[in-house]
Structure formats: structure tokens, C-alpha cells
Amino acid sequence: xxxxxxxxxxxxxxxxxxAEDYAQAALLYENTLFPFRRYWVRAGICICAAxxxxxxxxxxxxxxxxxxxxxxxxxxxxxxxxYFWREQPRRRLHGSVLQxxxxxxxxxxxxxxxxxxxxxxxxxxxxxxEFWTDFSGCVEGHAYYVLWGGISRPLLILKKSVLSPEQxxxxxxxxxxxxxxxxxxxxxxxxx
Numbered sequence: 001x002x003x004x005x006x007x008x009x010x011x012x013x014x015x016x017x018x019a020e021d022y023a024q025a026a027l028l029y030e031n032t033l034f035p036f037r038r039y040w041v042r043a044g045i046c047i048c049a050a051x052x053x054x055x056x057x058x059x060x061x062x063x064x065x066x067x068x069x070x071x072x073x074x075x076x077x078x079x080x081x082x083y084f085w086r087e088q089p090r091r092r093l094h095g096s097v098l099q100x101x102x103x104x105x106x107x108x109x110x111x112x113x114x115x116x117x118x119x120x121x122x123x124x125x126x127x128x129x130e131f132w133t134d135f136s137g138c139v140e141g142h143a144y145y146v147l148w149g150g151i152s153r154p155l156l157i158l159k160k161s162v163l164s165p166e167q168x169x170x171x172x173x174x175x176x177x178x179x180x181x182x183x184x185x186x187x188x189x190x191x192x
Contacts, residue, residue, distance in 0.1 A: 046081035137182035
């Protein structure tokens, strides 16, 4: 921390996360890092499986008297697709909200100082100092910057709503140059 505090900060912001902020940012992180956890990807795979089974019904009828087994498989895959489409996002958001509510430190308002070599988070209970090399990567969404893989916190969330457009652009440029190929966009792309 001594090395970070000697240099002038690139940006200083103050924020307080809500449960909804944390849940949306955690979902953004999971969807970016693990594309097969996206609800529409899993639902699409199940629908493709149902279509594949449906295409085998004529062959199945030529071998057996009824098509009960393929129809049951189609119903199963469609029910699973419906589960992934409707329930999975709710359950994942609910799990993130529970994680947020179980940690008092996440609910505290904090001051975040972004430096050339790292980041410092200060609140009433703690002061965290981490270098950029401690983080595995970052993702920029419409409402958040999410950094993951830190030593002290697995997710560090920076809200864009507390930044002016100039500050957001400056922070975005800084994170792009800092993380190079490890900085992702919300839609799955990477910065160039």
C-alpha cells in the first residue's frame, strides 16, 4: 500500500453497493467467464436436443410400435429448457443476493482510489490494497466494471453510475491498457 499511496490516483470514486448491484455484477462476471452458464445457452442446447430426438421419431416408429419414449424425451428436454430459461436466472440472482447479505463488509460505503499500479478500497472496517497483477481479469458492462481474482476479494465491483462520462471513459481506457487481453466486454467481446 505504501507504494500505491505515493503516486497520484488516476481516479477516486465513492460508492455503496446494494444487493441488486452485487447480484447483477456477479451474474455479469459468471456469464462472461463461463458462457455455458448463460440461461439462453443451456435452454438452446435443450431445445436442440428435443429437435434431434423429434427427428428420430420416424426411425423409432419403424423399429418399435409406439413413439412413447421419444415423446417423453422431447417433453423432458423442453421442460428442462423452460427451467433453464425461467428459473436458473432467478436462482442465480437469489444466490448472489444471499451472498451479499451474509457479508457486512460488502454493504459498507467505500472510497476507491484507482492508481496506475493498483487499487485501494477504504471503508470504515478495512483498507484493501491490491496491485493489478493480483487480479485475473475484468469485464465492462453497461452499469459495472467487475474485476475478479483478487487476493482480498474475489469480486471487486465498480459502479458506473457514480462516475461522470469523462471519468468512465478514463477508467475504461485505464483498465483496457492495464488488463490488455484479459479485459472483456459484456457481450463477450474483447477490447482491441
